[in-house]
Amino acid sequence: KAGVTQTPRYLIKTRGQQVTLSCSPISGHRSVSWYQQTPGQGLQFLFEYFSETQRNKGNFPGRFSGRQFSNSRSEMNVSTLELGDSALYLCASSSGGEGYYEQYFGPGTRLTVT
Amino acid sequence: GQQLNQSPQSMFIQEGEDVSMNCTSSSIFNTWLWYKQDPGEGPVLLIALYKAGELTSNGRLTAQFGITRKDSFLNISASIPSDVGIYFCASGSGYALNFGKGTSLLVTP
Numbered sequence: 001k002a003g004v005t006q007t008p009r010y011l012i013k014t015r016g017q018q019v020t021l022s023c024s025p026i027s028g029h030r031s032v033s034w035y036q037q038t039p040g041q042g043l044q045f046l047f048e049y050f051s052e053t054q055r056n057k058g059n060f061p062g063r064f065s066g067r068q069f070s071n072s073r074s075e076m077n078v079s080t081l082e083l084g085d086s087a088l089y090l091c092a093s094s095s096g097g098e099g100y101y102e103q104y105f106g107p108g109t110r111l112t113v114t
Numbered sequence: 115g116q117q118l119n120q121s122p123q124s125m126f127i128q129e130g131e132d133v134s135m136n137c138t139s140s141s142i143f144n145t146w147l148w149y150k151q152d153p154g155e156g157p158v159l160l161i162a163l164y165k166a167g168e169l170t171s172n173g174r175l176t177a178q179f180g181i182t183r184k185d186s187f188l189n190i191s192a193s194i195p196s197d198v199g200i201y202f203c204a205s206g207s208g209y210a211l212n213f214g215k216g217t218s219l220l221v222t223p
Contacts, residue, residue: 004156033210043157043202043213056209090156092211099164101145101206105156 002027004093004106012112018079021109023091025072031096032074033103034066037088046089049074050096078111086113120203120214128222133190135217137203145206146179146186151216152199160201161188193221 005024013019025032034046045058049068066076072093078085088110092103120137127133137146145164149157161172163179163186170177176189186203200218204211 031209035211042215043204043211045210045212048209050209058210092156096209099144099206101147101204101211102159102162103211104159105149107154107156 004091004104006089006091006106006109008109009107010110010112012114013081014114015081015083017081018077019081019111020075020077021089021091021111023074023076023093023106025074025091025093026104029093029095029104030072031094031103032068032072033092033094034074034076035090035092036060037090037108038086043090046076081113083113085111087111118203118205118212118214120217122217123215124218124220126220126222127193129193129195131193133193133197133219134187135201135203136185136187137214138185139205140184141205142183143205143207144183146177147204147206147211148175148177148186148188149202149204149213150199151202157202190219193219195221195223197221 007022031050033048037043047057052068063079068074088108090108092105094103147162148160151157161177166183167181168179174191178187200216202216203214
């Protein structure tokens with residue numbers, strides 16, 4: 001089975017712009033989660049989607065949003081970029097079953113905001 | 115999310131040595147997981163634990179779910195150079211994973 005894919009792998013944006021990141025989960029997985037990884041804060045949960053519905057959201061401002069499509073692919077969007085948004089954004093997929101937490105990560109998108 | 119305290123922060127060991135790291139929390143969890151991350155890559159799932167007291171192995175790796183449900187341990191036996199990386203513990207709650215800060219492992223030949 002192919003793993004989780006994320007595009008693009010690298011991105012450079014200017015403060016104030018917006019950005020959209022894409023994630024394709026492992027075939028058959030219906031849950032997609034997004035995480036932000038920074039040296040200071042570590043890995044932090046952004047949100048999780050299952051069958052196009054957001055089931056949980058982390059403690060991030062409203063500038064961070066996401067969605068999931070009927071084929072389970074997901075996108076996340078960050079509007080009005082700030083320097084502090086520079087990070088590795090990781091997508092993870094899972095079967096999404098209740099109480100099942102085995103998540104498989106993609107390689108990430110490295111976002112740099114200048 | 116709930117804070118996970120992972121220790122040690124870093125380890126420098128010689129090839130062939132055994133390694134032990136742990137993760138503790140003030141909260142009770144029903145799931146503990148261990149991941150390894152190499153530079154420039156996403157975390158890779160090593161072991162998932164779902165039952166208090168459970169001891170699970172994956173090759174040279176062994177992890178245990180503490181009986182209090184507030185901690186977990188990961189042991190690596192007979193370390194090799196490719197074990198180098200950052201190891202993260204994670205707890206599952208509300209469809210999300212909450213991660214520790216990681217243990218950076220360096221293995222010298």
